[in-house]
Amino acid sequence: MGFLQQLAQRAESAGRRIILAEGHDERVQDAAVRLQDHGHIEPILLTPDCTVGPPPGWKGPIRCPVDDPELPRYADFYRQIRPQEALDDRTARERVADPLYFAGLMVRAGDADGVVAGADHATGDVVRAAYRCVGTSPGHSYVTGAFYMVVPSFRGTDEPEVLTFADSGVIPNPSPEQLVEIALQAAEMRSVVVGDVPHVAFLSFSTHGSARSPAAEKMRKAFELLKDKRPDLAADGELQADAALIRQVGQRKAPSSPVAGQANVLIFPDLGAGNIAYKLVERLAGATAIGPILHGLALPYNDLSRGADPASIEWVAYVTAVQAGS
Incomplete structure (x- = not known):
């Protein structure tokens, strides 16, 4: 089912x-x-x-x-x-x-x-x-948003896959600290809505320092903050989207990553990237976009x-x- x-x-x-x-x-x-x-x-x-x-x-x-x-x-x-x-x-x-x-x-x-x-x-x-x-719920400082994207199978499964895109609806330009909140809320709510184990990827145009820029550094810093706060949560950053989603690419670009190739919670650097991404996937890949689901x-x-x-x-x-x- x-x-x-x-x-x-x-x-x-x-x-x-x-x-x-x-x-x-x-x-x-x-x-x-x-x-x-x-x-x-x-x-x-x-x-x-x-x-x-x-x-x-x-x-x-x-x-x-x-x-x-x-x-x-x-x-x-x-x-x-x-x-x-x-x-x-x-x-x-x-x-x-x-x-x-x-x-x-x-x-x-x-x-x-x-x-x-x-x-x-x-x-x-x-x-x-x-x-x-x-x-807001106890322990949460922000309201954030996510889409649950039901996409055609691309990792060898028999059924369509579900990806969480966050934040795709609320915070325009999140700080590293806000990205941590976005990631924690998205992982927590995915466990409720989807019921599987969250694997969180902080997305960028860079993978593990392959490009140097403040934008990539923001995602790297967000991951480090998350790791300090929740070392038990499977997460990594910064990762390019293909490294996060495709196992063969992840093995080449980030062989030591705990989530490369198996990410299901995608954290975008800003609202522009997240909103554009979900609309493109919905309209071009025929995905079902459910949301924005408000977290926090x-x-x-x-x-x-x-x-x-x-x-x-x-x-x-x-x-x-x-x-x-x-």
Whole structure:
């Protein structure tokens, strides 16, 4: 059984309520109906537009926060968890009427188990709402993002392979210290979502000093920091992508590396590299891109590409359910 089928089964076992916060978007509506019909999770639709009716085949309500009877309760709750904003009641209600915030507060209050949004919002809007409503998990200073790329088999396996691309969605130009956080979060969440052993590669255009530049040195320093912090984690850097992924190349370029040729968590030097890489692999190699999955949050709240189709939204919802059940 392949990863995608296992993911759907694990989501069903978790039995979670997942909010799709952009119920006015036709792609989100289509995904909600698919999720409802497949029965693996319980989807909840929110919309900012109270005139939006249910999509064909939808059996539940569409909640509109502006007119929702729970709005006053969630507004009070928001003021309690965000006292530093010093919002009056009216301003709090206006803030919470935004489905991104309403959804996050539903999860924070225990009225739902996870959120999926971003089909019609920029990543910054989604991350800001998630950070304010559910907060970061203990021990994590940053929210980071990753894509789970289900790619055609290229290392002799019978099934497609799953690679984690991080950070491909949130931090534009991470420092070595932030790269360590990105790597640790990606490795930790991969163990939850995929269930295998993470092998982390800090990617560069250089392998073990084959080229000298500040950009390559940044990745080398990030690896050294990670090694000091988590010597038990299989990791290496800096590595070129072919050395990280292809065993024969890795043996030639980095014969002493513990991960060369078997990396499954790819850490990119900046958001530009990570974002471009995932889109190229998705569009040219026919990969399934699931994400951005947000790491470092206290509760599951995940982003979408604005180019997402209904199937992509469905897969992110399943990952969100698996996170909630972990």
